[in-house]
Amino acid sequence: MAVWVTGQGAITCSGSSIDALWQAARHGTSGLKDGLGYIPDQAFIEGRAQLADNPLFAKVTLPPNRAKELALLTLEQAVRRAGWTELRPTDGFILATTTGQIPQWDKALTSYLLGTLAKLEFVEAVQHQPLGDLLDSVCSRIGFSGRQLLVTSACAASTQALAIAAMWLEQGLVDRCIVGGAEVLCDLTIQGFSSLQLLSRKASQPFDLHRSGINLSEGAGFLCLESEPSDRSLACLSGFGLSSDGYHMTAPQPEGHGCRKAMAAALASAALACADIDWIHAHGTGSTHNDSAEAAAIRSLFSNDPPWVSSSKWVHGHALGASGVIESILCIEALRHQIVLKTHGLEQPDPALHLRHPPTNVPTKIQHILKNTLGFGGTNAALVWSAI
Amino acid sequence: MNSVYVVSTGLASDPEAVTKEPRYRKATRGMILANSSIEQTMLGFDREAVREDCGLVLGSCHGELEVTIDFLRTLSQTGVARPILFQNSLHNSTTGFLAMTWRITGPLLTVSRLHFTGEDALATGHLLVRHGLCNFCLITAVDARVAEMVEGLNETKIRSRYTGEGAGAVLLASSTGLERVGRTPRCELIAVNCVNAPTHALTDSPGHYESNGVELFVRALADDEVLNNISLYKPDGSHSLLTWR
Amino acid sequence: MNKLEMNLSPLPADRDQLVQELKALIIHAVNLHHLAPEEIRSDTAFGPDGLNLDSVDVLEVVVAVEQRYQLKVKDAEVGRQHFGTIGNIADFILQNRV
Numbered sequence: 001m002a003v004w005v006t007g008q009g010a011i012t013c014s015g016s017s018i019d020a021l022w023q024a025a026r027h028g029t030s031g032l033k034d035g036l037g038y039i040p041d042q043a044f045i046e047g048r049a050q051l052a053d054n055p056l057f058a059k060v061t062l063p064p065n066r067a068k069e070l071a072l073l074t075l076e077q078a079v080r081r082a083g084w085t086e087l088r089p090t091d092g093f094i095l096a097t098t099t100g101q102i103p104q105w106d107k108a109l110t111s112y113l114l115g116t117l118a119k120l121e122f123v124e125a126v127q128h129q130p131l132g133d134l135l136d137s138v139c140s141r142i143g144f145s146g147r148q149l150l151v152t153s154a155c156a157a158s159t160q161a162l163a164i165a166a167m168w169l170e171q172g173l174v175d176r177c178i179v180g181g182a183e184v185l186c187d188l189t190i191q192g193f194s195s196l197q198l199l200s201r202k203a204s205q206p207f208d209l210h211r212s213g214i215n216l217s218e219g220a221g222f223l224c225l226e227s228e229p230s231d232r233s234l235a236c237l238s239g240f241g242l243s244s245d246g247y248h249m250t251a252p253q254p255e256g257h258g259c260r261k262a263m264a265a266a267l268a269s270a271a272l273a274c275a276d277i278d279w280i281h282a283h284g285t286g287s288t289h290n291d292s293a294e295a296a297a298i299r300s301l302f303s304n305d306p307p308w309v310s311s312s313k314w315v316h317g318h319a320l321g322a323s324g325v326i327e328s329i330l331c332i333e334a335l336r337h338q339i340v341l342k343t344h345g346l347e348q349p350d351p352a353l354h355l356r357h358p359p360t361n362v363p364t365k366i367q368h369i370l371k372n373t374l375g376f377g378g379t380n381a382a383l384v385w386s387a388i
Numbered sequence: 389m390n391s392v393y394v395v396s397t398g399l400a401s402d403p404e405a406v407t408k409e410p411r412y413r414k415a416t417r418g419m420i421l422a423n424s425s426i427e428q429t430m431l432g433f434d435r436e437a438v439r440e441d442c443g444l445v446l447g448s449c450h451g452e453l454e455v456t457i458d459f460l461r462t463l464s465q466t467g468v469a470r471p472i473l474f475q476n477s478l479h480n481s482t483t484g485f486l487a488m489t490w491r492i493t494g495p496l497l498t499v500s501r502l503h504f505t506g507e508d509a510l511a512t513g514h515l516l517v518r519h520g521l522c523n524f525c526l527i528t529a530v531d532a533r534v535a536e537m538v539e540g541l542n543e544t545k546i547r548s549r550y551t552g553e554g555a556g557a558v559l560l561a562s563s564t565g566l567e568r569v570g571r572t573p574r575c576e577l578i579a580v581n582c583v584n585a586p587t588h589a590l591t592d593s594p595g596h597y598e599s600n601g602v603e604l605f606v607r608a609l610a611d612d613e614v615l616n617n618i619s620l621y622k623p624d625g626s627h628s629l630l631t632w633r
Numbered sequence: 634m635n636k637l638e639m640n641l642s643p644l645p646a647d648r649d650q651l652v653q654e655l656k657a658l659i660i661h662a663v664n665l666h667h668l669a670p671e672e673i674r675s676d677t678a679f680g681p682d683g684l685n686l687d688s689v690d691v692l693e694v695v696v697a698v699e700q701r702y703q704l705k706v707k708d709a710e711v712g713r714q715h716f717g718t719i720g721n722i723a724d725f726i727l728q729n730r731v
Contacts, residue, residue: 098478098479098480102456106460109457109460109461109464110460110464113461113464113465114464119540119543119544120544120546122540123537123540123541123544123546123548124546126453126537127546127548127549129450129453130449130450130500130502130549130598131451131479131500131501132449132500132501132502132504132505132598133502135501136501136502145584148501148582149499149501149508149512150499150500150501150508151497151498151499152451152478152479152480152498152499152500153480153483153496153497153498154478154480154498157498160495160497164497164512164515167515167516167519168515170519171389171515171518171519173515187460187463188456188459188460188474188477191459191463191469191474192459192469192471192474192475192477193474194469195469195470195471195474195692195696196471196474196475196689196692197692197708242443242494242495242496242497242516242521243493243494243495243496244443244444244487244492244493244494244495244496245487245493246439246487246488246490246491246492246493247488248488248687249475249476249481249484249485249488249689250475250484250689251687251688251689257493258493261493265521375480376475376478376480376481376484377478377480377481377483377484377485377487377496377498378484378487378488378496379480379483379484379496379497408666408667409667410667413663413664413665413667414663414664414690466700468696468700469696470693470696471689471692471693471696472663472689472690472693475689
């Protein structure tokens with residue numbers, strides 16, 4: 001299989017553009033502060049100015065909702081880069097999110113419980129809880145009426161969204177497809193991940209002997225996909241694999257069986273062998289269990305000659321459902337620049353993991369990158385990104 | 389591309405009857421509703437023959453809203469973040485519970501799109517089997533009533549999406565899957581299409597739940613042997629069209 | 634006894650009473666209501682050979698113990714070491730209670 005990326009956009013804690021994200025990942029600048037990755041206000045200001053400048057978006061009114069605004073601003077970047085001057089009824093739109101709507105109502109609940117908000121206002125605020133409200137609102141603001149889907153499979157959501165888009169294109173259900181993920185920070189996830197003892201107060205250290213947890217971050221990434229290559233093509237999505245652990249609600253299967261299955265399926269759908277993969281851009285969250293399960297899966301699949309393995313979570317944190325598409329954008333940039341990124345934050349590799357870590361950013365010939373994600377509920381998804 | 393068949397269907401049973409069973413020790417109302425619809429769907433099937441090659445797609449409009457409210461309530465009133473409540477609070481927590489219960493190893497997806505949630509779950513399962521990612525796929529769409537909201541709505545008379553609850557489930561299979569379990573299909577699922585109305589206004593519809601598309605499909609298959617499509621009209625004027633043969 | 638009543642009641646006078654109270658607290662915290670307190674011994678393992686609690690159940694128990702006995706369990710290591718049986722927890726509470 002093969003579908004082609006012609007446009008991409010990202011707004012992350014590293015800044016308001018793909019370039020800001022790529023430079024941060026390349027030069028080792030972390031967008032995290034005190035273990036969390038908030039998008040700076042400046043990134044929104046820059047995004048709004050760009051949006052106003054795009055005729056296709058000039059009439060769009062921005063909603064007073066962080067995730068919706070983030071989605072619209074990032075989508076604009078992708079569509080502009082793809083050179084799309086209109087959205088058609090035969091286009092598709094897939095959005096991935098977990099937290100997108102929570103800030104619409106969580107504070108209203110707290111205020112209601114504290115007695116400072118009337119029941120009427122609380123009930124009205126919670127009316128906006130459904131995630132479908134986010135997709136519906138974004139699509140109606142840009143006048144999009146084609147095929148739509150919202151995926152909310154936690155950390156694997158946008159990776160799955162890309163796989164679904166590839167199938168939609170291959171089965172001829174859509175002619176072109178927009179795929180994006182958007183996440184914002186809120187008490188539910190910050191306090192929730194903390195209660196599971198998964199959060200690190202400093203920037204995460206994927207695959208390190210002393211890794212102590214993950215960093216939650218905000219962010220959005222969008223890609224425009226087309227079924228034929230063109231002179232605007234940036235890279236090719238050439239395979240995907242989806243699987244489930246069926247093991248635990250929040251912990252990965254320790255030997256990484258499900259993760260291995262997803263990677264193997266991705267290679268099979270790309271018609272590639274293990275030896276064809278030049279680099280694995282890992283999920284690598286910096287949590288003890290994720291990194292050891294993922295490493296076990298990689299060792300088991302790539303037994304003889306493992307490719308480079310690295311993670312960029314130290315740079316931009318973990319944007320949950322948006323992480324798959326944001327990190328796919330780094331894969332696409334790496335293919336364009338022909339550079340394998342090292343794992344920033346990795347000081348003393350955990351010897352138990354037996355992975356091949358790039359000692360530095362390695363300029364080398366890269367044809368295929370495997371992008372991995374693992375999520376709560378035992379959800380695994382892997383993609384193969386290929387150079388044109 | 390594979391043809392996609394409906395092998396079996398099921399509806400949720402009364403959650404009150406089973407909620408105290410140890411296997412539901414950490415389950416939410418939504419998990420129990422969805423699981424009971426799958427149990428009915430899987431009656432008489434060799435679980436092992438199916439699960440090895442089975443995906444699962446869950447649709448839920450509200451997800452685990454009641455648990456999310458509980459988590460935030462406990463946090464704001466006592467300062468304590470309770471791990472089990474957080475673990476159960478995401479839309480895909482329901483999916484994770486079902487994947488553990490049925491030991492699913494195929495693709496596992498969670499979708500949510502207001503009143504098209506059920507239709508999207510069906511369409512996504514159809515896509516997976518058609519594409520050959522798995523020879524079986526369980527689909528379930530569920531929403532559980534949230535006591536806090538129902539009570540608030542009764543008092544405030546606000547129009548809402550929160551009054552009803554329920555779950556429906558469908559087992560889809562490819563022709564290879566059908567052979568493996570030795571079943572004749574109920575029908576071949578051809579397509580699921582959704583058409584948005586230009587405006588989205590909430591209207592009163594007591595007892596309605598947003599993700600009821602799967603349940604209505606299951607009821608249509610049960611009610612009429614010769615029917616080969618249904619249009620499901622939504623409170624705001626949008627509709628979906630499901631076709632089979 | 635609900636959670637609130639338990640928090641307001643005086644702390645148990647001795648280890649036996651503490652163990653009894655912990656049984657009720659754990660049954661409540663991780664919803665083991667299908668078990669009677671007598672069915673849980675102070676040395677019943679929390680893992681697969683006993684109550685079959687998973688790591689998140691144990692975190693839930695830690696949270697409940699912290700709240701009831703006004704103490705702080707420092708990190709995952711302390712949790713694993715001292716939260717393997719009810720007897721372990723009772724000893725931990727007696728050593729750390731202010």
